[in-house]
Amino acid sequence: MTPEPTATHNAFSPDTASTRLHRALRVRLCEGGFTPGEVISIRRIASEYDTGTMPAREAVRWLVTEGALMFSDSRKIIVPELSHDRFHEILFARKNLETELSRHAFDDIVDADIDALEWIDQRINAAIAQGDLVDYMRDNYRFHFHIYRLSQSRVLLPLVEILWLQYGPSMRYICTRWGASSIADDYHREVTQALRNGDREGFCQAIAADIEQGMMLLE
Amino acid sequence: MTPEPTATHNAFSPDTASTRLHRALRVRLCEGGFTPGEVISIRRIASEYDTGTMPAREAVRWLVTEGALMFSDSRKIIVPELSHDRFHEILFARKNLETELSRHAFDDIVDADIDALEWIDQRINAAIAQGDLVDYMRDNYRFHFHIYRLSQSRVLLPLVEILWLQYGPSMRYICTRWGASSIADDYHREVTQALRNGDREGFCQAIAADIEQGMMLLE
DNA sequence: TCACATCTACTGTGATCACACTAGCAGTCC
DNA sequence: GGACTGCTAGTGTGATCACAGTAGATGTGA
Numbered sequence: 007m008t009p010e011p012t013a014t015h016n017a018f019s020p021d022t023a024s025t026r027l028h029r030a031l032r033v034r035l036c037e038g039g040f041t042p043g044e045v046i047s048i049r050r051i052a053s054e055y056d057t058g059t060m061p062a063r064e065a066v067r068w069l070v071t072e073g074a075l076m077f078s079d080s081r082k083i084i085v086p087e088l089s090h091d092r093f094h095e096i097l098f099a100r101k102n103l104e105t106e107l108s109r110h111a112f113d114d115i116v117d118a119d120i121d122a123l124e125w126i127d128q129r130i131n132a133a134i135a136q137g138d139l140v141d142y143m144r145d146n147y148r149f150h151f152h153i154y155r156l157s158q159s160r161v162l163l164p165l166v167e168i169l170w171l172q173y174g175p176s177m178r179y180i181c182t183r184w185g186a187s188s189i190a191d192d193y194h195r196e197v198t199q200a201l202r203n204g205d206r207e208g209f210c211q212a213i214a215a216d217i218e219q220g221m222m223l224l225e
Numbered sequence: 226m227t228p229e230p231t232a233t234h235n236a237f238s239p240d241t242a243s244t245r246l247h248r249a250l251r252v253r254l255c256e257g258g259f260t261p262g263e264v265i266s267i268r269r270i271a272s273e274y275d276t277g278t279m280p281a282r283e284a285v286r287w288l289v290t291e292g293a294l295m296f297s298d299s300r301k302i303i304v305p306e307l308s309h310d311r312f313h314e315i316l317f318a319r320k321n322l323e324t325e326l327s328r329h330a331f332d333d334i335v336d337a338d339i340d341a342l343e344w345i346d347q348r349i350n351a352a353i354a355q356g357d358l359v360d361y362m363r364d365n366y367r368f369h370f371h372i373y374r375l376s377q378s379r380v381l382l383p384l385v386e387i388l389w390l391q392y393g394p395s396m397r398y399i400c401t402r403w404g405a406s407s408i409a410d411d412y413h414r415e416v417t418q419a420l421r422n423g424d425r426e427g428f429c430q431a432i433a434a435d436i437e438q439g440m441m442l443l444e
Numbered sequence: 445t446c447a448c449a450t451c452t453a454c455t456g457t458g459a460t461c462a463c464a465c466t467a468g469c470a471g472t473c474c
Numbered sequence: 475g476g477a478c479t480g481c482t483a484g485t486g487t488g489a490t491c492a493c494a495g496t497a498g499a500t501g502t503g504a
Contacts, residue, residue: 019289020296020300020486020487022486022487022488023487023488024487024488028290045455047454047456048455048456049454049455049456057488058488058490059488059489059490060487060488060489063456063457064283064286064487067283067287067456068286068287068290069249070238071287071290071291072290072291073380075284077238077456079237080455080495080497081239081455081456081457081495081496082455082456082496082497083455083456084482087498091379092380095378095379095380095381096380098325098381099322099380099381101386102321102322102325103318103321106317106321117267118297119404132367135479137487157492158394159314160310160311160314161292161311161314161315161388162314162318164292164387165318165384165387167382168387169380172380186504206463239456239457241456241457241458242457242458243457243458266484266485266486267485267486268484268485268486276458277458277459277460278458278460279457279458279459280457280458281462282486282487283458286486296486298484299465299467299485300465300485301466301467301484301485301486302485302486329462353455375451379485
């Protein structure tokens with residue numbers, strides 16, 4: 007019932023210490039487990055996740071190539087603080103790609119999926135009611151990717167994952183600043199409703215609206 | 226006059242052996258310097274580019290996270306052979322993202338840029354006339370990215386680069402199969418023409434048409 | 445007290461080595 | 475002849491160490 011807690015991977019990767027850590031860090035980033043500006047030290051990550059320095063180094067550097075982390079001026083690796091422009095660009099790309107991904111997924115969504123989505127949405131609403139940002143971010147991530155993964159996409163899906171990797175830390179930061187009320191009106195109900203009705207375009211538009219709603223927080 | 230021969234990087238990276246090699250391999254991939262199915266050995270790359278095994282290992286693994294390379298069943302690293310579906314998905318994403326990137330870039334394109342584009346286009350036509358696939362791929366890559374880089378995008382541009390990384394090897398392969406005639410009718414002239422006329426939408430449509438033309442090769 | 449030098453503890457980088465695993469081939473035995 | 479075994483040369487993985495560079499505190503001078 008519970009959706010996959012781990013992020014999918016760009017390509018089939020062997021299951022090594024490096025790839026496991028990479029996946030773990032990806033999920034943590036998407037769920038807002040890091041704050042913008044935070045310094046990510048290879049050796050710290052290694053001890054934190056109880057692996058060697060080598061797997062940590064590879065996992066962290068992979069995240070840099072994905073744009074999820076970056077180098078500071080003094081060559082330290084940090085969680086980037088998104089500029090207003092860049093954040094806006096991410097949401098624009100999200101709206102385009104995720105709407106398309108949803109369109110691809112539509113035909114493969116069965117009733118069990120809609121049940122799962124409604125169940126996740128209930129937890130999201132509960133998290134909002136309690137002002138629990140960590141739960142909210144995790145379940146919101148799972149809500150969207152439950153849909154996107156059904157698309158079976160090998161190209162668009164990895165791109166969208168990259169967007170979420172960059173988006174996660176700043177999103178939590180923004181939500182923290184604005185309080186839980188700022189995310190009170192999502193469009194998840196419209197999403198599941200349209201799915202129940204078999205309304206493809208309504209479904210895609212609800213996804214687009216949900217993402218666009220995120221843009222409002224920036225104005 | 227000549228456009229930058231090196232690919233831009235996702236984030237500002239310090240100039241190390243690893244990042245230099247990474248950039249070199251990126252360009253080589255985009256320009257079709259590898260063939261689908263080819264085995265990429267870390268130690269071979271290291272000796273080929275005269276660096277240590279460590280930078281080679283990092284650069285190659287970065288390309289795996291970017292989807293440009295992948296693991297074979299026996300954990301060897303290979304250049305992926307794109308399935309029909311995946312190739313189609315790439316071209317779809319290219320059309321969406323690159324059209325948008327062009328729209329962003331439009332306002333920053335000055336006469337000198339149009340001159341440069343026309344000059345590159347001449348070389349492309351010469352390459353086609355001579356059936357020189359290597360020159361064609363390199364200049365076609367430069368034509369498009371001369372435009373895209375002007376957009377100053379920090380999000381869409383890296384995504385498009387990832388698409389080209391995956392697209393490059395298979396594109397050359399397809400062109401080889403079909404011969405130079407298959408790429409004879411691109412829309413670069415329409416692109417520069419629309420730019421001369423200050424016609425934004427005509428410009429964006431010409432870019433889209435140029436990419437769509439690539440889809441025809443698949444049918 | 446302020447400015448400058450120094451020292452220390454950290455950062456990422458890259459080389460080197462041991463290890464586990466795989467493919468291919470040669471050899472051997474049934 | 476055919477099937478099996480075992481060796482060899484290759485693969486990527488991960489630990490460890492030396493190195494260069496930086497940030498910040500500490501100390502020392504004027």
